[in-house]
Amino acid sequence: MPHKRKSLTRRDFLRGTLGATVGTSLIGTKWLRAGGKAAGSSLVTVVRDKGAMDASNNVNPEVLKTMLDQTLIMLTGKKTTKDAWLSLVKPEDTIGLVPTPHLNPTHQEVVDAVKSSLINAGIPEDKILNAQGGPDKPEACTALIALPALKAHWLTGIGTVMKIYILYSGKPSNYHDESNSKLGEIWNLPFVKGKTRLVLVDALHPLCDKGPQVNPRYKWAYNGLIAGTDPVAVDTVCLRIITEKRKEIRGEPWPLSPPPLCVEAADKVYGLGTSNWDKIKVELSGWKEGLLLG
Amino acid sequence: MALNRERDSRSSNNTLKNISTQSRLIFVLGPCLLFFLFISTMPGKTGGKMQESKPTLPKTVGVWTRPDSPQLVTAKNIFDYMDGAGELYIGYRLDHLESYEYKTQNQNNILVELYFMKTSDDAFGLLSLDWEGEPVELAGETEQMAGEPVRSNKSLQSKATAESSSWPRALYGEGLLRLWSDTIYARIMASQETPESKEAVLALGRSIIKDCGSPHLPKLLQKLPDSFPEDWVLGKDRTSYFRSHLVLNSIYYLGQENMLDLDLNSEAVTSPYEKKDSDGKKRIHFLLVKYPDYKRARQALRICFLSRTAGWVIKSRIIQ
Numbered sequence: 001m002p003h004k005r006k007s008l009t010r011r012d013f014l015r016g017t018l019g020a021t022v023g024t025s026l027i028g029t030k031w032l033r034a035g036g037k038a039a040g041s042s043l044v045t046v047v048r049d050k051g052a053m054d055a056s057n058n059v060n061p062e063v064l065k066t067m068l069d070q071t072l073i074m075l076t077g078k079k080t081t082k083d084a085w086l087s088l089v090k091p092e093d094t095i096g097l098v099p100t101p102h103l104n105p106t107h108q109e110v111v112d113a114v115k116s117s118l119i120n121a122g123i124p125e126d127k128i129l130n131a132q133g134g135p136d137k138p139e140a141c142t143a144l145i146a147l148p149a150l151k152a153h154w155l156t157g158i159g160t161v162m163k164i165y166i167l168y169s170g171k172p173s174n175y176h177d178e179s180n181s182k183l184g185e186i187w188n189l190p191f192v193k194g195k196t197r198l199v200l201v202d203a204l205h206p207l208c209d210k211g212p213q214v215n216p217r218y219k220w221a222y223n224g225l226i227a228g229t230d231p232v233a234v235d236t237v238c239l240r241i242i243t244e245k246r247k248e249i250r251g252e253p254w255p256l257s258p259p260p261l262c263v264e265a266a267d268k269v270y271g272l273g274t275s276n277w278d279k280i281k282v283e284l285s286g287w288k289e290g291l292l293l294g
Numbered sequence: 295m296a297l298n299r300e301r302d303s304r305s306s307n308n309t310l311k312n313i314s315t316q317s318r319l320i321f322v323l324g325p326c327l328l329f330f331l332f333i334s335t336m337p338g339k340t341g342g343k344m345q346e347s348k349p350t351l352p353k354t355v356g357v358w359t360r361p362d363s364p365q366l367v368t369a370k371n372i373f374d375y376m377d378g379a380g381e382l383y384i385g386y387r388l389d390h391l392e393s394y395e396y397k398t399q400n401q402n403n404i405l406v407e408l409y410f411m412k413t414s415d416d417a418f419g420l421l422s423l424d425w426e427g428e429p430v431e432l433a434g435e436t437e438q439m440a441g442e443p444v445r446s447n448k449s450l451q452s453k454a455t456a457e458s459s460s461w462p463r464a465l466y467g468e469g470l471l472r473l474w475s476d477t478i479y480a481r482i483m484a485s486q487e488t489p490e491s492k493e494a495v496l497a498l499g500r501s502i503i504k505d506c507g508s509p510h511l512p513k514l515l516q517k518l519p520d521s522f523p524e525d526w527v528l529g530k531d532r533t534s535y536f537r538s539h540l541v542l543n544s545i546y547y548l549g550q551e552n553m554l555d556l557d558l559n560s561e562a563v564t565s566p567y568e569k570k571d572s573d574g575k576k577r578i579h580f581l582l583v584k585y586p587d588y589k590r591a592r593q594a595l596r597i598c599f600l601s602r603t604a605g606w607v608i609k610s611r612i613i614q
Contacts, residue, residue, distance in 0.1 A: 102379075103377065103379065154379070155378050176540070177540055177543055178551075209424075210544060212376070212381070212382045213376065213379050215424065216467070216469050216470055217470070252574055255547075257545060257546055258543045258547045
């Protein structure tokens with residue numbers, strides 16, 4: 001098993017030389033830097049309500065609806081939810097909702113709330129599809145709304161935004177372990193590129209350990225929705241929350257393994273957004289306790 | 295065996311700024327990787343294979359009832375059952391998985407997963423990936439009826455051999471019981487923890503271990519000294535046993551490649567050693583790998599050298 005190609009190590013990750021290393025290893029990759037991103041800061045909203053779940057972690061749909069409305073208005077600057085949606089999607093779009101299907105899946109209440117809100121904004125119900133699955137799913141859509149759940153993942157470090165389209169690749173195992181750094185290339189596939197209009201993370205009941213199966217010790221009630229139109233910025237905020245929660249649990253830094261290479265690589269290699277904290281504008285609303293964004 | 299000395303208390307991956315800061319620290323401290331490739335002269339004799347015991351799960355526990363037969367999962371269909379999580383069990387020596395869902399009205403279900411591994415070492419390895427939780431002593435011989443409180447007239451640990459008695463064999467936390475018994479690794483999880491569900495989960499745990507033996511710890515684990523060097527103390531609660539590169543990287547990310555040429559014929563243990571009185575700020579990560587023969591060890595050493603990056607110092611030792 002000779003190892004001629006450039007090897008990505010823990011050291012590369014720790015030194016912040018990931019972009020150069022992954023970029024070198026992917027020279028010639030068809031979809032590299034196909035996305036591009038305008039300069040400027042990326043807005044990420046974090047809306048939380050202590051009443052979003054009860055003591056048994058059942059979701060309160062009414063509270064959730066209010067949180068969603070607030071998210072949309074904060075994110076778009078529009079005055080109504082309808083106007084907010086119509087600034088993100090067109091009435092003639094076929095809209096695919098893409099929830100996390102396994103291991104701390106997206107709450108069905110979140111999916112239902114988004115669908116209901118879209119319908120109220122005038123989007124025909126038959127134009128709203130569940131687009132989680134194989135490559136045929138995004139091909140059938142003109143717009144995608146990513147609805148990942150906030151979680152760590154044992155094969156990709158973090159398993160939230162950048163991983164949400166992994167099944168679109170048709171070969172999810174190609175993106176496990178060290179290859180999680182390549183997850184960004186899926187976003188630049190021709191039938192995916194440019195279709196994502198909103199990333200809305202279900203951070204109601206996140207999972208901060210990698211699994212691979214859920215251990216309830218590592219789930220907690222964050223009661224939040226995290227949103228943005230820059231997927232990398234949203235994942236960067238998610239990563240900080242997961243990282244801070246792990247630190248809180250252990251009382252010392254508890255790094256994710258494998259390291260979540262995909263977030264930085266999505267920025268530096270695939271040009272999908274920014275992972276630079278200084279270029280991310282986080283707007284907060286609601287419950288402040290345990291925010292984990294210090 | 296790898297030693298990676300770093301200040302873990304400062305190692306964080308939350309922002310690029312922090313990453314950059316810590317990388318400088320590591321550079322200043324001088325990363326030190328020492329590889330000792332430990333070779334077995336008895337290939338095929340590792341792994342603690344035991345006579346398989348098949349636990350009999352009660353049909354009913356408390357208000358919960360299981361179906362007559364389990365869902366049977368093998369390496370061929372494990373990804374249908376648990377998506378990418380199946381890689382973990384493939385990374386050990388999975389024989390098959392039996393899954394039961396105990397159901398009831400008005401309360402959440404209890405999922406029982408019995409992972410039948412090919413060796414007891416593999417079952418231990420799965421438990422060793424996370425030592426968090428409350429160590430639980432499960433009664434080993436009494437019939438436990440549904441809803442009864444925990445009894446420990448004969449503990450699982452008391453059946454264990456002396457050298458392994460200090461390692462928990464069952465851990466409970468927030469609705470999830472994880473245990474190692476014979477060649478079985480079990481996960482029993484109530485999706486909603488209540489006093490009743492906790493009693494039921496523990497009762498199911500007792501029924502699983504009732505007819506099973508208490509095997510020795512993996513021999514490789516016994517090679518780890520309690521202190522090394524003398525003022526560096528074994529971090530028992532973060533000691534893990536494994537075979538695969540994927541699992542290693544989930545515990546401690548070493549690198550992109552399978553640098554140690556790990557596979558199901560090799561076995562490894564890793565553990566941090568913490569310097570006394572350093573308040574956790576000085577820590578060494580220790581990795582001991584055992585290969586089936588000398589040739590494999592030499593090959594692994596060669597790959598390791600080829601895979602290393604600038605700045606790494608590798609010291610190797612092959613032990614026969």
